[in-house]
Amino acid sequence: MSSLITAIVLSASPVCIELPGLEVLGRVQTLRNPADLHAARLDALGAVRTPWCFFLDDDDELPADYLDVLQVCATRADAMAVPLAYTDEILREPGRADVRRSWYDYDRDRHRCGPMGLHHLVLMRTISAKAAAARLPRGTYWTEHMLYWAMGAAGAAYVPRVGYIWNRRANGWSRDPRMLTAQVMARRWIEIEHREGRA
Secondary structure: OOOOEEEEEEEOOOOOOOOOOOEEEEEEOOOOOHHHHHHHHHHHHHOOOOOEEEEOOOOOEOOOOHHHHHHHHHHHHHHHOOOEEEEEEEEEOOOOOOEEEOOOOOOHHHHHHOHHHOOOOEEEEHHHHHHHHHOOOOOOOOHHHHHHHHHHHHOOEEEEEEEEEEEOOOOOHHHOHHHHHHHHHHHHHHHHHHHHOOO
C-alpha cells in the first residue's frame, strides 16, 4: 500500500507531516485567495505519480487506522469499478464536542444539490482525477466540489468509516467570506455542466 497512495498537502510553511505507508506530496505556497488555492490543488494533483491520491489540509489529521481505511476505500472502489471512494469525517471545533459527519451511498443528483457531502476523505483514482481536473476552469472556485462531482459521473463508493479529522479553526479558509463566492461559483459550474449534459 505504501507506494500506491499520495496525500496532497498544501501549506504556507514547510510540510513536515509524516504518514507512514503513504507518499506525502507537500507543496509550500502562500495562498492569498480562493483562486490561488484552486490553482495550487490542481497543480499539485498534476504532480501525483501514484495510482491513488487525496487532499489533506496541513492543519487536519487522519485517524490512527488511516491505512486500513484507505485500503478499504481502494478495494471498494476497485470492486465497484468507480474512480473515487469517500468516508465519514470528524468535525472538530474548539470548545465543542466532536461531530461525526456522515453521508450516504452515492447519488449523483443529491451530490449536485449538496456538494459538501463529499468533503473529507475522498480517495481518488489518480488517472481519473487528472482527466477530470483537465476540464476544470481556473479562477475562484472550490476545487473539490467540481472535481468530485465531475468524477462522480462514473460513480463513487461510500465507506462508512471515519477517514478524516477536520480541525475547523475560527480563522481557517472555510470561514473566509471569499470561500462562499468560490462555493457559489463551483455550484454554478456544476449546474451548467449538468444542464448541458457535459458531466
